[in-house]
Amino acid sequence: MLDSPDLAAIWLTLRLATVTTVLLLLMGTPIAWWLARTRSGWKGPVAAVVALPIVLPPTVIGFYLLVAMGPNGPVGQFTQALGLGLLPFTFAGLVVASVFYSLPFVVQPLQNAFEAVGERPLEAAATLRASPLDAFFSVALPLARPGYLTATVLGFAHTVGEFGVVLMIGGNIPGQTRVVSVQIYDHVEAMEYAQAHGLAAAMVAFSFLVLLGLYAFNPTGRQR
Amino acid sequence: MNDPGRIHARFRLEHPGFALDVDLDLPGRGVTALFGPSGSGKTTLLRCVAGLVRAKGGHLEVNGQVWQDGGLFLPAHRRPLGYVFQEASLFAHLSVRGNLAYGMKRARPAASQALLEHIVDLLGIGQLLDRRPGTLSGGERQRVAIARALAVQPQLLLMDEPLAAMDLARKVDILPYLERLRDELDIPVLYVSHTPDEVARLADHIVALEAGRALAAGPIADVLARLDLPIRLGEDVGVVLEAVVEERDRTWHLARVAFPGGVLWVRDDGHEVGRRVRVRILARDVSLALERAAGSSILNILPAVVREIANEEHPGQALVRLDLGGASLLARLTRRSAHVLALVPGSEVYAQIKAVALVG
Numbered sequence: 288m289l290d291s292p293d294l295a296a297i298w299l300t301l302r303l304a305t306v307t308t309v310l311l312l313l314m315g316t317p318i319a320w321w322l323a324r325t326r327s328g329w330k331g332p333v334a335a336v337v338a339l340p341i342v343l344p345p346t347v348i349g350f351y352l353l354v355a356m357g358p359n360g361p362v363g364q365f366t367q368a369l370g371l372g373l374l375p376f377t378f379a380g381l382v383v384a385s386v387f388y389s390l391p392f393v394v395q396p397l398q399n400a401f402e403a404v405g406e407r408p409l410e411a412a413a414t415l416r417a418s419p420l421d422a423f424f425s426v427a428l429p430l431a432r433p434g435y436l437t438a439t440v441l442g443f444a445h446t447v448g449e450f451g452v453v454l455m456i457g458g459n460i461p462g463q464t465r466v467v468s469v470q471i472y473d474h475v476e477a478m479e480y481a482q483a484h485g486l487a488a489a490m491v492a493f494s495f496l497v498l499l500g501l502y503a504f505n506p507t508g509r510q511r
Numbered sequence: 512m513n514d515p516g517r518i519h520a521r522f523r524l525e526h527p528g529f530a531l532d533v534d535l536d537l538p539g540r541g542v543t544a545l546f547g548p549s550g551s552g553k554t555t556l557l558r559c560v561a562g563l564v565r566a567k568g569g570h571l572e573v574n575g576q577v578w579q580d581g582g583l584f585l586p587a588h589r590r591p592l593g594y595v596f597q598e599a600s601l602f603a604h605l606s607v608r609g610n611l612a613y614g615m616k617r618a619r620p621a622a623s624q625a626l627l628e629h630i631v632d633l634l635g636i637g638q639l640l641d642r643r644p645g646t647l648s649g650g651e652r653q654r655v656a657i658a659r660a661l662a663v664q665p666q667l668l669l670m671d672e673p674l675a676a677m678d679l680a681r682k683v684d685i686l687p688y689l690e691r692l693r694d695e696l697d698i699p700v701l702y703v704s705h706t707p708d709e710v711a712r713l714a715d716h717i718v719a720l721e722a723g724r725a726l727a728a729g730p731i732a733d734v735l736a737r738l739d740l741p742i743r744l745g746e747d748v749g750v751v752l753e754a755v756v757e758e759r760d761r762t763w764h765l766a767r768v769a770f771p772g773g774v775l776w777v778r779d780d781g782h783e784v785g786r787r788v789r790v791r792i793l794a795r796d797v798s799l800a801l802e803r804a805a806g807s808s809i810l811n812i813l814p815a816v817v818r819e820i821a822n823e824e825h826p827g828q829a830l831v832r833l834d835l836g837g838a839s840l841l842a843r844l845t846r847r848s849a850h851v852l853a854l855v856p857g858s859e860v861y862a863q864i865k866a867v868a869l870v871g
Binding site for chain 1: 561562563586587588589592593594596598600601602603604613614617618619659660663669
């Protein structure tokens, strides 16, 4: 049912989602930590910027990323100066775009988890001789584990499910930027409904299982 | 150590609607109660001592070590202290054993296994070591929290109303453990409380706080016997005396306890002879007579000398401080009685003590 271009698209999608999720967890942790604990006036603006992708049409994000990463954009000039060439229509470009697009889906669960942990366990750790960094890794991270599970699943699933940003930044290059959602679009355009069905059904099943797993393994409020 | 040293703490902190302004010189040994109504700054003061709150320009010296002075500020994790929070605040992701090990692993010098066993024994938590904090009762959690604080071998133990989150039955459960700690530990303890019974039972010294200021500080017997600012321990003013059980009368179920100013007969609560106890005598339970009353039902009648007479809030009443020859006692009388008996400082009287409470 799934031919080799389909399998290539699935493989590419999984790679993209994995790389994106790992980067998002690394980047999202300090952002979420800061948002959860700061009393700075910048909290509101930063939280709003992080949440923008939830409300903006993917085309808007795609458009501005394209401009920024293009030959005359600031990011594009920077990457060219580094000898990396241009990011649009490459796998790396897709990763950058996906990170932006899925950021709120990782930062918000982490922020909620850190807020739920609260100040007290860290103070207790401090009175038990743990430095702030030590307390973060030995107390805050383990206590925020449910949030990490949610963030990982949502970040991964959301990246797998994106279409508009991918199309604008990545285009449609087999093996490089043609992810599953784009491949389905291609099948539909070519009136290949059977193949479209195959991939689309696989996506539905995947998404359902991921969400089922999330709710089954991470029941809210039972940890504490 | 022959000289246990002192704790000197000077903090000034302004928050909207609250200011802390204290300059305290506290003993470097024994239990010092920070006592006062809620909002009086007890917890804030304790957090300043712990380094969890930074009061700019503060000064803190504990038994010769400077923890804060001018630009010097040791962060909480570098201070050799133990802290027991009002809610146990155990780490939910670790077992009881893991919670105890958390501080032990990080403390220098590392605590020995023998010490840990001793602490576990002292607090009676041997059965709980493999349990998760979520499965413990409130009293068990708090005992684990106290053990966790002790396992880092602190040089100063800070306790913030460790019994506040517990109902009366649990408190009665855990108070004996705290008394054992007081008697066995050689480190100073700052104990925040607004509960008179806890203070009367546990404290050697007391700092009475109100609205961020220290009204009085000193040994508990002295502070409670002051007439200029009667500190209410519960419903009424009164004194707490340290005493030793000397004799138990099996026939009448009474115990004779001796204190520096004499002896008292109290109800026998089963304390063995030789044990140190505390008795609390409220001012309203003490009346005065010029001669030793004969044919009285009152068991405890002690000769005393009037030291000071102060008017009370109500214009009909007076508070008298008596010297029992080494210990102070407060008595409440009507001003009419004080006039009729012609009481002045120096008068020799008999204090008739109607009720004595053994508080542990």
